[in-house]
Amino acid sequence: HRDLHSFPTRRTSDLVNSYILENPSEKVSLQDWADFFHISSKTFNRLVVKETGVTFQQWKNQLLVVNAIELMSKDKNIGWIASELGYGSTSAFSAMFRREIGLSPQEYRKQVLGRC
Numbered sequence: 846h847r848d849l850h851s852f853p854t855r856r857t858s859d860l861v862n863s864y865i866l867e868n869p870s871e872k873v874s875l876q877d878w879a880d881f882f883h884i885s886s887k888t889f890n891r892l893v894v895k896e897t898g899v900t901f902q903q904w905k906n907q908l909l910v911v912n913a914i915e916l917m918s919k920d921k922n923i924g925w926i927a928s929e930l931g932y933g934s935t936s937a938f939s940a941m942f943r944r945e946i947g948l949s950p951q952e953y954r955k956q957v958l959g960r961c
Contacts, residue, residue: 857882857889858896858904865908870931875901910945913938918958923950 861878878901879889893901909930916926927938942950954960 856896857892861893862908865905866912869909869912870929872931906941906945910942913942913950914953917950917954917960920960923954926950 864873875890876886879886882889884892890901893899893904897904899907913926913930916929917923921929923939924935927935930938932938932941939949939951942948942953946953948956
C-alpha cells in the first residue's frame with residue numbers, strides 16, 4: 846500500500862480522492878485524514894465540504910459507489926465487490942449503495958446496466 850506521505854502537493858480533496866480510489870478497501874477515517882494533515886477533524890470536514898460540496902462520509906461513499914459501478918459493469922459478483930471495497934458484509938455494502946443511488950446493487954445492475 847502507498848504511504849499517505851508520498852502525495853505531491855495538490856488540493857486536499859484530490860489527494861484523498863486518489864488514495865481512496867487506489868485503496869478502496871482501506872479504512873482511512875475522517876480522523877485519520879485530519880491527523881495526516883495536522884488539523885482537527887472538524888476543520889478537515891469543512892475543507893472537504895468547501896472543495897466537494899458534501900461531507901467527507903458522503904464524498905467517500907460516492908467514490909465507493911463509482912468504483913462499485915465500474916466493477917459491476919465488469920460482471921463482478923456483488924459479494925466480491927463488497928469485500929473489495931472494504932465492507933465486512935454484502936448487506937452493509939448494499940445498504941450504503943441503496944442510500945446513495947436509491948437502488949440495491951442488484952437492482953442497479955439489472956435496471957441500469959441491463960444485466961442479471
